[in-house]
Amino acid sequence: MLNIMAKYICGHVALEKKQDYEYVTLICQKERDLVKLFAILAKYPLLTARKQSQFNFATACLNRKFKYDLFIQSRRVKYENKLEQLNILANKKIPNYFPAWLSGFIEGEGNFSLVFNHNGSLRKSAFTIGQNDEIHILEWIKTYFKGETKILKDKPKKDGNFSYYRLHLYNEKTRNNIFNHFYSYPLLGHKLISYNKFYLYHNKPKSV
The missing domain is CATH 3.10.28.10 (Homing endonucleases)
Structure with missing residues (x-):
């Protein structure tokens, strides 16, 4: 599944061997890849408050090009609007996607x-x-x-x-x-x- 995403969207697949299983991760690091990925998520918004909060934080980092200190400060409070996001989603109709x-x-x-x-x-x-x-x-x-x-x-x-x-x-x-x-x-x-x-x-x- 992640190989398909890497082929048609962006990134590369990394395989990490644990003690009794393998952990697979899709990694998108290049700015042009993130712009492409974020455009997809803007068209098809994430549907959990937690992931939407993470996305909002990542978008802010990309747009504002945070310096390290501001990045750390903002990261600590990225879930502070989670309750607001939950209330918005609770009143939302099931999307067509x-x-x-x-x-x-x-x-x-x-x-x-x-x-x-x-x-x-x-x-x-x-x-x-x-x-x-x-x-x-x-x-x-x-x-x-x-x-x-x-x-x-x-x-x-x-x-x-x-x-x-x-x-x-x-x-x-x-x-x-x-x-x-x-x-x-x-x-x-x-x-x-x-x-x-x-x-x-x-x-x-x-x-x-």
Whole structure:
């Protein structure tokens, strides 16, 4: 997926080997690449308050060419308008580019799970996704897939300064909407492996 982005947008892909896995990163450093990337994000705005705050900070740095001291000072307060961003997004309608954006978002944040009993029978099957504070994203996903379950809010952590929300989608109607979505807007990264297992299990031929 990142190789496709590097080919058609900008940057290069770096591979970092961890103890038991490989971490892949797309890096865009050249100013002309950042200008190109920022133009895309201006046309198709980021849909989480956290990422929009990061984008606003990066844009300000590029436009104003901050000196180091001002850069450090501004970086410390880049999330100070996050609540304002959340309020704006909470009152926003689902944008027309949401389906394509959603596939990329699920690539990074979603989870497809199949849990079996000891005898091999299916105990639980669900698509799950969670977010810190950004409940509007889960509301949009629930609406888009025509989900009927409630969005859950976890108990706050002892020293946490955020609210964590989770959405579980698992009935057949919603599942088919998910399958139809990924037929039109396929996953392009590693998440495709778990999705294919999820899809194939629910679409295997029924025994007579």
